Amino acid sequence: MPHITLSKRESLLCSLLDAACRWISEQDPETEVDGRMQRFSALCRQGLVQDGSLACEARIAGGWVRDKLLQDDSHDLDVSLSTLTGHTFALFLRDYLASAHFHASALARNLQPADGEGSVISHIGKIEANPEQSKNLETATARVWGMELDFVNLRKEEYEGESRIPVMSFGTPMEDALRRDITVNALFYNVHSGQIEDWTAWGIKDLEAGIVRTPLDPIVTFTDDPLRILRCVRFASRFGYTVHPDIFACLRGEAHGNMSAEEAAHVCNVLHEGLLRKVSRERFGIEIDKMLSGPNPVYALQLLSTLGLYRLVFIPPPPLDEKIALEGANVVEEQAALATAQLFADLLHGCAPFTLPDAWLDSLRVGSDAHAQQRLLWYAIALLPLRNMTVPVKKQRVWAGAVTISNGLKLGTRNTKDPVSSLNAAASLLLDPRLGRFDTQDALLTQKSNIGLLVRNIVNPESRISLQGALLFSMLVALLPCWTAGTSDPACATPIVHTYTAFWEHVQQEDLLALALQRPLLDGHQIVDALHCEKLFLRHIQPYVLAWQIEHATKVPGEDSEAQCIAWLKSAWENGGIIPPEERTVPRTGKRQKQEKV
Known part of the structure; x- marks a missing residue:
């Protein structure tokens, strides 16, 4: 010993x-x-x-x-x-x-x-x-x-x-x-x-050889407690160990030993059903979270897929799994998600087939928030097969990935479900970020202010949603069509990478990230006093105040900026901008009617 x-x-x-x-x-x-x-x-x-x-x-x-x-x-x-x-x-x-x-x-x-x-x-x-x-x-x-x-x-x-x-x-x-x-x-x-x-x-032998093996026949070990299936995957990914062939055989339904192909398939189904039926969703979440927060999430995802467990883990639990619907877009295949996971890992380690600016990736590689941001991105990538899928929840259709996180894995709303859902939504907002796409017909907005407002809408420091992470995930989504049989097509990928890199560099050059996150010059009371408008219109007006700030931050001295912003806002409002005059009528709600009678 x-x-x-x-x-x-x-x-x-x-x-x-x-x-x-x-x-x-x-x-x-x-x-x-x-x-x-x-x-x-x-x-x-x-x-x-x-x-x-x-x-x-x-x-x-x-x-x-x-x-x-x-x-x-x-x-x-x-x-x-x-x-x-x-x-x-x-x-x-x-x-x-x-x-x-x-x-x-x-x-x-x-x-x-x-x-x-x-x-x-x-x-x-x-x-x-x-x-x-x-x-x-x-x-x-x-x-x-x-x-x-x-x-x-x-x-x-x-x-x-x-x-x-x-x-x-x-x-x-x-x-x-x-x-x-x-x-x-x-x-x-x-x-x-x-x-x-x-x-x-x-x-000792398995520790020296780097093998994950069950003490008893894996069928016995897993039948007794199916949670051990997920624990095998977690420890294999944590230490980079090989999973013993007997575990592969029983979980993939492959004939081995004296077992026929039919018997092996039956055992596989029984083990998968046991995992779904016997193991609580909280335990699912604990094991999966340790995998995706661990040292090798991409290997964990690959093992889950190879063992036929990916769909069992990353899908809304029964009976919602039978109510999934595709929302008018192509299905993201499991293998494309795995290829994306490998690309993300390669980008983090600097060995991808293309390079991105260090300023873009550094905050995802090092720093106090790097690990937390990576964790959210791993979840967003793992749930790519559900990207365009919804399920019915309380008479409305909800992104299936959010339901998987909350119902299937029982993970927290604030630390997992909401930020991962935000990443999924941000991927669409940032899709194809050619600068010309942000030109506008609205005379009160500019390309610069449009991009700044978009950045502000996406970034959420409290949820650890950074522009770097959201933009990277959007690029990975845009690259999905370039994956064929696990390899990337350079002719397809190159222009996409160039477009996202140009957008990032433009944001950096214009200092739009800092401008977008600055505190609004005017609060709600100041806007209502200046325009003599109803408070319910504030959510439509405030973005224009922020847009003016983004456009004029470097042009107007600090002590004059508030007064000039108010003057600009009054002028725009009086000239019929921001909200058309015919739409400024306050709806007569039941509460308002009662107030008028009084």
Whole structure:
């Protein structure tokens, strides 16, 4: 077995867990559990204790072991107990730290309270078992010497009926390892022996070879809990690992082993149906969000497609999936979306078949908002097959992508649904941004002010919608027809890229992004006072005020700008501009009629 190099703090923590287990096993102490003092011997699951072993054993499980072997930082530790529940062990650990045995030990001299902590162990939190929220076993949480620890007993699972929520009971290390999603997450570090334990016999090999493999036959693993299908994809994309052929075969319905093609197709359908029926949409969203926020979203999308899962994930859930309608445009194929995802990744890493100005892409590559902007763009790209699709919601048709986010993935409205919907809408507003398209017949508007108003309408810093991101996504949408069999046609792509680049450079040269986001010179009260108009017309008038600002920002001194804007606005209004005089009549609503009668 390979060796884990522990930091000083980790080494002391493991020594503490070992010492506490030995004290518990040898001294048979008592602690208060649910208001009653009970001895370890009364709480211990004796049936699992073998001759010569400690009556209480502790192992660090799963992700921490994997990450330590990969030499990655890992701060959250899951401590698995052999014969005690997590909460009960945490109570005994607290008692050990207060005992004379601990204070007389050499460990006590080294294990001082962590920085900012009043003691070695913090308050112990107890998370009750709640099967309806996928919390199948009681867990305890605590900070021990500044490190976050979860305590839970080794367990085995038994599934009943159609539920993906198992019946949990105490188990052996082997049973606990076999119930996990993939082999590299099923490793243990035994704090007593200082050794890694690989009960599946594949964990270390798969970690070294970069393979995602289930501890049991994938059909068994996925039938028990279909969520593990998505977790396999997530971990494969996170680490850049290869998915084991058996997983591919069962999820794609391919004959393998002694299974016929007909049997394989049936198993595939059962697993896909189980994923839709057994797994909550919240869990869908958690896994997909980790994929698209992770280090390799394009690989995650490719795997979802290859495994036949793309449509299951990125489509409104039943029964809305049967009510999707195309709104008068061509369907975006799944492969075109994947090609777009690869192009986006190549642009971010500077290896695309064409280059864009650094000033355009830099804010998407680096900076405090870069990752958040990328996440939204990955969602917009993943949902490209739904770009021109709508579904009926409350007697109106809504973009199917927004419904997928809110109903299918249960992600937030403000941080995901609204901004991704805005990107989808902005792609149409910015489509074919030739400068001549912004010329206008309205004498009060100019090409410059039209572009500035468009930019203002698109950019939303609070939602992390930048012009750079919206313009890039619009360009990617415009390039969709250029993709054929996964490759781009340069003759098709070049003029499109040039058009978008020219638009970006024009915005930069005219400083339109800053001008578009400036605060309006006149507020609503000033406009109403100047024009003696009704307030309901403000939403039509305000854009003209902003247009004047954009056009005159560098021409009028700051102290004169407000007065000149008011003078221009009055002149335009009196000459019949902005809103035609015949349309300035206020509609006689029921409320207004009552006011007139009074």
